[in-house]
Amino acid sequence: MTKTITLAAFCVVATVALSCCDAPSRPPVEAAAIRPADIADFHMLYSQNCSGCHGTNGQGALTVGIGRPVYLAISDDATIRKTIEQGRPGTPMPAFSHKAGGMLTDAQIDILVHGIRGWANPGAFADAKIPAYAAAQGGDATRGAEIFKSTCAPCHGPEGRGARAIADPSYLALVSDQHLRTVIIVGMPHLGMPDWRSHGKPLTDTDVGDLVAWLAAQRESLSAQSNHRGVSNQ
Secondary structure (H helix, E strand, O other): OHHHHHHHHHHHHHHHHHHHHHOOOOOOOOOOOOOHHHOOOHHHHHHHHOHHHHOHHHOOOOOOOOOOHHHHHHOOHHHHHHHHHHOOOOOOOOOOEHHHOOOEOHHHHHHHHHHHHOOOOOOOOOOOOOOOOOOOOOOOHHHHHHHHHHHOHHHHOHHHOOOOOOOOHHHHHHOOHHHHHHHHHHOEHHHOEOOOOOOOOOOOHHHHHHHHHHHHHHHHHHHHHHHHHHHHOO
């Protein structure tokens, strides 16, 4: 009798054990979701907020490469932070700071600034005279036109309206004078545009200012023509 009960109990236990092996496994417990404001990883923050326009590792995509050594040689931490916080009004660069209506906290902006600065190569331009990030004075548009003809027209076409039309009204309407200055200095190698050193001879700070002045004059001229056409059509 005892042996019969023991055998029966064993069969029940074995049956339960086998049925448990065949049962569907429980789904793994998911990690708790991270709130956007709690993300503290530079690569994640950069990928989500910056890489679409500035490219992988800041090497450039739709706009200038903020991770390129030339850019980091002319812009300091305060400039990078201000640009991230406040954006560039009137351009596709939005403000990212909470205080300006963006999605990033002050701590996250600090992480971005520190991470971007980590791409710098401090000794790369020790013997080079790089034009300053910001213009110290206004440029000469007339002189800028001559510089454009000799250094830029071969790629951008006469009057900047060739295949790579930098004087296109749609382009100029989207960018600031500071953006133009930055692009002329840093270049956009991923799109075939060299930096300030590769225009036959390096451009001086004055040359860059004069080129920006000429391009700004094209923006004003094109805007005036557009406004005139709009009035004429009314």
